[in-house]
Amino acid sequence: MTVLLESKEIKKCVQLNEQLIPVIEDAFKNLAVGKTIMPPILRLDVHKYNGETDVKTAYIEGLDSYAIKVASGFFNNPKLGIPSSNGMMILLDSKTGVIKSLLLDKGYLTDVRTAIAGSIAAKYLSNQDSTKAGIIGAGLQAKLQLEALKLVRPIDKAFIWSRDRDKLNHFEEETKYLDLKIEKCSSIEELITKSEIVVTTTPSKSPLIKNEWLKKGLHITAMGSDAEEKNEIDPEILKNCDIYIPDSQSQTAVLGELHHAIQAKVISPNEHFNELGDIILNPDLGRKSKDDITICDLTGTGVQDTAIARFTFDIAMRKKLGTKI
Amino acid sequence: MTVLLESKEIKKCVQLNEQLIPVIEDAFKNLAVGKTIMPPILRLDVHKYNGETDVKTAYIEGLDSYAIKVASGFFNNPKLGIPSSNGMMILLDSKTGVIKSLLLDKGYLTDVRTAIAGSIAAKYLSNQDSTKAGIIGAGLQAKLQLEALKLVRPIDKAFIWSRDRDKLNHFEEETKYLDLKIEKCSSIEELITKSEIVVTTTPSKSPLIKNEWLKKGLHITAMGSDAEEKNEIDPEILKNCDIYIPDSQSQTAVLGELHHAIQAKVISPNEHFNELGDIILNPDLGRKSKDDITICDLTGTGVQDTAIARFTFDIAMRKKLGTKI
Numbered sequence: 001m002t003v004l005l006e007s008k009e010i011k012k013c014v015q016l017n018e019q020l021i022p023v024i025e026d027a028f029k030n031l032a033v034g035k036t037i038m039p040p041i042l043r044l045d046v047h048k049y050n051g052e053t054d055v056k057t058a059y060i061e062g063l064d065s066y067a068i069k070v071a072s073g074f075f076n077n078p079k080l081g082i083p084s085s086n087g088m089m090i091l092l093d094s095k096t097g098v099i100k101s102l103l104l105d106k107g108y109l110t111d112v113r114t115a116i117a118g119s120i121a122a123k124y125l126s127n128q129d130s131t132k133a134g135i136i137g138a139g140l141q142a143k144l145q146l147e148a149l150k151l152v153r154p155i156d157k158a159f160i161w162s163r164d165r166d167k168l169n170h171f172e173e174e175t176k177y178l179d180l181k182i183e184k185c186s187s188i189e190e191l192i193t194k195s196e197i198v199v200t201t202t203p204s205k206s207p208l209i210k211n212e213w214l215k216k217g218l219h220i221t222a223m224g225s226d227a228e229e230k231n232e233i234d235p236e237i238l239k240n241c242d243i244y245i246p247d248s249q250s251q252t253a254v255l256g257e258l259h260h261a262i263q264a265k266v267i268s269p270n271e272h273f274n275e276l277g278d279i280i281l282n283p284d285l286g287r288k289s290k291d292d293i294t295i296c297d298l299t300g301t302g303v304q305d306t307a308i309a310r311f312t313f314d315i316a317m318r319k320k321l322g323t324k325i
Numbered sequence: 326m327t328v329l330l331e332s333k334e335i336k337k338c339v340q341l342n343e344q345l346i347p348v349i350e351d352a353f354k355n356l357a358v359g360k361t362i363m364p365p366i367l368r369l370d371v372h373k374y375n376g377e378t379d380v381k382t383a384y385i386e387g388l389d390s391y392a393i394k395v396a397s398g399f400f401n402n403p404k405l406g407i408p409s410s411n412g413m414m415i416l417l418d419s420k421t422g423v424i425k426s427l428l429l430d431k432g433y434l435t436d437v438r439t440a441i442a443g444s445i446a447a448k449y450l451s452n453q454d455s456t457k458a459g460i461i462g463a464g465l466q467a468k469l470q471l472e473a474l475k476l477v478r479p480i481d482k483a484f485i486w487s488r489d490r491d492k493l494n495h496f497e498e499e500t501k502y503l504d505l506k507i508e509k510c511s512s513i514e515e516l517i518t519k520s521e522i523v524v525t526t527t528p529s530k531s532p533l534i535k536n537e538w539l540k541k542g543l544h545i546t547a548m549g550s551d552a553e554e555k556n557e558i559d560p561e562i563l564k565n566c567d568i569y570i571p572d573s574q575s576q577t578a579v580l581g582e583l584h585h586a587i588q589a590k591v592i593s594p595n596e597h598f599n600e601l602g603d604i605i606l607n608p609d610l611g612r613k614s615k616d617d618i619t620i621c622d623l624t625g626t627g628v629q630d631t632a633i634a635r636f637t638f639d640i641a642m643r644k645k646l647g648t649k650i
Contacts, residue, residue, distance in 0.1 A: 002429070004329070006650065042367035044382050044391070049420045055380050055393060057369050066369070068380060070393055070415055072422030086422045090395055090413070095374045097397030097411045102427065104327070104650065325331065325429065 003101045003322040005312070010105045013315040014308065016112050016144060018151050021123070024116045025280050027060070027307035031248060032277025035061040038302045041251070043227070050075045052227070058302030065091050065100055067309035069302070071110050075203075085111070085140075089309040101313050101322070109312060113304040115144035117247060117276070118199055118221050121296035123152040124279045124286040125245065126197045126219035131156045134195025136188060136209075136232070137202040137224065138162035138171045145199040145223065147178055157181040159191045163202075189213050200224050200232040207260075211236035216291040222257050223298040233257050233295070235264040242292040247276050251299040258297055328426045328647040330637070335430045338640040339633065341437050341469060343476050346448070349441045350605050352385070352632035356573060357602025360386040363627045366576070368552070375400045377552070383627030390416050390425055392634035394627070396435050400528075410436070410465075414634040426638050426647070434637060438629040440469035442572060442601070443524055443546050446621035448477040449604045449611040450570065451522045451544035456481045459520025461513060461534075461557070462527040462549065463487035463496045470524040470548065472503055482506040484516045488527075514538050525549050525557040532585075536561035541616040547582050548623040558582050558620070560589040567617040572601050576624040583622055 005013075014020070030036050038058035045052050051074035059066040071087035078084060085107035091100045103109065122130075130153045135142045138160060149155050158180050162168040172182040185191040192198060192213045200208060202224040209220065211234040220241075222232045238244050238261040246252035253259055253269065261267040276296065279286045287294055316322050330338075339345070355361050363383035370377050376399035384391040396412035403409060410432035416425045428434065447455075455478045460467045463485060474480050483505050487493040497507040510516040517523060517538045525533060527549040534545065536559040545566075549557045563569050563586040571577035578584055578594065586592040601621065604611045612619055641647050 004650070037369060037371070039367050039369050042364050042380055042382065044362060044364050044384055044393075046362070046384050046391075046419055046422075048386070051420075051422050053382070053393065053417065053422060055367055055382070057367065057378070057380070059369055059371050061373070066371075068369075068378065068395055070417075072417065074420070074422040077421055080421065082421060082423070086417075086424065088415070088424060092378065092395075092397065092411075094371055095376075095399070096402055096405065096407060097371075097376050097378060097399040098407070099411065099413060099429075104424075325329070 002099045002325050004325050005101060005103045005316050005322045007104055007106050007108060009316060009321040010103060010108060010312055012321065013312050013319065014109065014112060016115055016147055020112065020116045021119060021151065023307050023311050024113055024304055025120055027303040028277035029280055030060045031301060031303045032275050032281060036303055056302040056305050058306045059094065060303060060306055063310065064094050065310055066094055067091050067306040069110065069305040071107060089305060091309050091313050103309055103312060109308045111140060111144055113308040114141060114223060114300055115148035117298050117304060118145045118223055119148035119152045120276065120280065121221045121298065122149050122197055122219065124283055125243065125294040125296055126153060127217055127290055130196035132159065132194060132196045134159040134191040134198040136161050136191065136198065136200045138164060138167035139201060141201040141223065143175055145201055146175060149197060150178065153197065155180065157183065159183050159185050159194045161185045161188050161191045202232060203230055204232050205229050207231055207234040209233045209237065211240060214240060214293055216293065219294045221296045221298060225256050226299045227255055228259065231257065231260045235261040235266050237295060239266045241295045243287065243294045244273055244297065245276055245279055245295065246273055246297045247299055248301050249273050249275055251301065252297045256297045256299045327424045327650050329650050330426060330428045330641050330647045332429055332431050332433060334641060334646040335428060335433060335637055337646065338637050338644065339434065339437060341440055341472055345437065345441045346445060346476065348632050348636045349438055349629055350445055352628040353602035354605050355385045356626060356628045357600050357606060361628055381627040381630050383631045384419065385628060385631055388635065389419050390635055391419055392416050392631040394435065394630040396432060414630060416634050416638050428634055428637060434633045436465060436469055438633040439466060439548060439625055440473040442623050442629060443470045443548055444473035444477045445601065445605070446546045446623065447474050447522055447544065449608055450568065450619040450621055451478060452542055452615055455521035457484065457519060457521045459484040459516040459523040461486050461516065461523065461525045463489060463492035464526065466526040466548070468500050470526055471500060474522060475503065478522065480505065482508065484508050484510050484519045486510045486513050486516045527557060528555055529557050530554050532556055532559040534558045534562065536565060539565060539618055541618065544619045546621045546623060550581050551624045552580055553584065556582065556585045560586040560591050562620060564591045566620045568612065568619045569598055569622065570601055570604055570620065571598055571622045572624055573626050574598055574600055576626065577622045581622045581624045
């Protein structure tokens with residue numbers, strides 16, 4: 001028997017809140033201790049329509065189910081009046097491969113688990129008293145990352161920069177519910193100067209943050225790059241920061257900021273970095289002083305998908321939601 | 326809007342018959358002419374439960390949809406009284422990435438498109454007057470491959486060998502509907518001696534067919550190997566046959582019989598082979614004489630999945646089947 005969960009039902013089960021932090025932390029911990037089988041991402045590009053579909057999965061040892069996630073981004077869609085993002089998750093039984101559930105979330109769970117990874121990065125790497133967030137980009141993930149930061153840090157002001165003036169102008173109105181002071185910046189340099197925590201949320205293909213803008217105590221979470229050609233921060237930053245943490249080094253070396261630092265030969269392909277899960281297991285591996293410059297490189301992992309799909313399914317079963325097919 | 330198609334509905338749309346041959350031939354043709362984006366297979370192993378999940382996909386240029394297929398094989402399932410195979414296909418819109426259909430076929434469409442690839446291999450590579458088929462293995466695909474051969478060749482007798490005596494004993498009864506003489510063989514050598522077309526359908530990890538058993542005019546379709554460790558025919562056979570044809574050389578070099586021939590250094594990794602699609606486009610590239618020994622190496626391709634998912638969806642729409650969600 002398979003349980004079909006539609007988007008509306010999924011949103012009744014899962015919201016962006018503190019409850020999800022330990023769920024996603026557990027996923028990263030399992031990844032760090034090697035209790036996970038996480039194959040490389042399958043990626044299909046449909047260049048003609050400016051589209052891509054990614055498939056991610058991870059089996060976490062000892063758990064009775066695992067997810068396969070299909071996520072599409074078709075970037076001409078907004079012109080057609082439909083969202084760029086789309087997708088679903090499939091939850092399979094670990095013992096039999098039987099499909100337990102189809103989660104037709106249209107990308108919602110990906111949005112949420114990505115934002116939660118941002119809050120985890122800030123929780124372990126940024127200064128605890130940070131009140132000023134800088135968000136580069138003004139799309140959906142920009143809003144969610146800001147909301148997620150508020151779960152772990154006493155943010156009271158956000159600085160925003162976006163190439164898209166229209167989105168930038170709507171940002172303040174769309175984030176009213178966060179009860180924050182929002183200030184639009186005219187340059188990224190200005191944003192960096194004013195912020196303590198910076199999150200990059202763009203599909204940029206050339207660095208937005210320059211090495212010379214780095215300042216003591218800054219934490220940057222780069223979550224926009226999830227493909228070979230994407231690049232948000234100057235490769236030199238990875239060498240000059242005090243701590244660089246990937247979500248999964250095997251992924252960031254191919255898809256993330258690390259990829260570009262290796263290509264630019266500022267980082268050796270043989271260098272080993274602690275991953276986000278290592279820091280969660282041993283927070284002493286994280287920020288050591290108020291002045292440290294810290295970078296977290298997020299490409300999005302299958303373990304996060306398995307974790308949030310399982311969490312959603314459990315709540316849906318308790319709430320008796322879904323259609324049996 | 327997404328259309329949910331359940332197994333029962335799918336079986337009303339698609340059966341193993343001649344109608345599917347041009348559908349799957351077209352898929353191979355598109356693959357051969359490079360009009361396809363087909364990323365490497367994503368594979369997740371759940372060793373603890375003797376299980377594996379594969380994800381395959383392919384976008385064929387110019388078509389308005391493409392499929393992502395999730396297929397699991399959990400080989401302890403029969404002990405639990407449930408089938409080993411499981412899975413589903415997701416049909417996405419090529420322009421937007423929107424999910425058009427969920428095909429909950431539980432592996433049925435994979436079984437059918439795999440058998441049809443076997444009939445296409447025999448159509449282009451075996452002698453036209455072949456009446457004697459040899460089937461190694463006695464599982465579901467053994468039966469379907471035999472049925473598929475009958476679509477293209479005047480088969481009147483089948484020789485069967487299987488390690489599993491129990492399955493072997495049931496084979497005749499289970500294939501009564503094919504109206505064939507069935508003869509159980511006590512060895513693979515005997516089966517090869519008596520057959521004109523041989524199909525291997527096992528998950529064997531060491532060669533079943535020895536080089537010294539080859540005989541003039543023989544055609545072998547090796548369809549069991551779809552993973553690094555699987556191997557059904559002696560690597561020497563790939564060197565000594567007259568024509569070796571992979572479904573996709575990039576896949577057989579990693580997952581198929583070619584993989585083992587390269588590892589055994591009997592074939593150079595740089596050697597180029599015509600693929601099944603090349604032979605369909607130009608049958609002169611296939612069998613040249615009655616005495617040729619021909620081999621077809623099938624690992625299963627994403628283009629076949631996209632082709633059969635699209636075909637099923639079109640028929641379902643015409644028959645007004647499915648549930649809108």
